Amino acid sequence: MILITDRFDKLIDAIFKITGEVHEKHNHDRIKSAFTELKELSVPVVPIASGIAVLPVIGSIDNERAKMIMQVSLNEAIRLKLKYFILDLSGVTIIDSIVANSLFQIIKTLKLLGVEIIITGIRPSIAQTITHIGLDFNITKISKSLENALSDLGFKQVSSG
Template sequence: MNSTAFTYKKFTNFDEAADSILRMMSKMLKINTLFIAKNDQKTNEIVKVVNKEVLLKEGDKLPFEETFCKLSVDHGKNVLFIPDITKSDLTNALNVTRNLGSGSFVGLPIFYEDGRNYGTICGLDTEQFNLTEEHVELFETMSSLLSYCLELDDANRQIQTLSAPLVPITKGVAILPIIGNINEFRLEAIIELALTKSGTLSLDYLIIDLSGILQINDMVSSSLLKIVSMLRLIGVTPILTGIRPDLAIKTINMNSDLSSVQTQATLESALKSIGFRLSRE
């Protein structure tokens, strides 16, 4: 009996999901160009696009008022389908129609959960195409899925912030407790937070507490060295605290060179090492 192997792909953010959705739809629909546009009510920007023959490119921008996407947003939560853009009163006077010359357009807004508009998911072709009920359902389903991905992205960013909050202690000193597992996405967020806040707060010392890290591997060790090196480059002295015995053993077994990094067992000892004393009234 023959079997077919399917490759499972895990998406880490909205962009990856959007790209995969457009590529899948392109295989199912006889439409030259499928794209996702983002708008701020002033500018419409193509953020993801799949072409059979190039009509649009990622990064293309137009004034929002002059786009088919604006018509789709105005149309509301239903699919807008224009079989012939040269004959529709909605599109025949637009510059984009004159540039294309002919064709069809289909579009549907993508909304955040609170009702704000993110942008649109659209299909465009210089040749006319037909749109079946199944095609309409496909656009509706993918719009809903993208809305869900937007919410997951937003929730994930909030979680990352909560799981690595930078807390100022006094002038020039702050603590960055790292909680949970570190992946590539979290690493970039933590590095950006550490560097940005260190500059904003004019830090001399940043105490990085690792007691909340669930596991350590090669990536975590190299990530710590990367953060430490970057902080030193901007004149901040990093101090690592909370390295548990199991984490220390794994670090040694992986031959990670943390010997040049200042470490302390606890937050209290780290503060004492830079001249602070804790006392009760």
């Protein structure tokens, strides 16, 4: 009886161990999936018209998010067959030199794909960072605001009266 109980206990322990491991892996996969979806939502490319889209960047940009912006921007530029891509930085308060360089790489890469980049909403602190590290943003258009950029592309405000 003791031998049977000992074997039964070991069997139950093994079953609980396997069940726990499967449950832990499942939860880990769900968390990883949710985190990936959340990161993708932090880079919303919004189509405005045929061939035109805007990426409103809000919040801080770290190296990981800059990579996500690069990946999503390239994918969406190709998928949407973009001619103009507006990168709106009005929701970004500060970036470091590494992230500014990453944004410059995004601009250069999209330009190689034939997409014209328009940067809007550059705050003074971001302008200082860009100037300090010596990046040449003459390869892209810069506009004061998203409204100005859209106006330059031919969008007109229609009065409601």
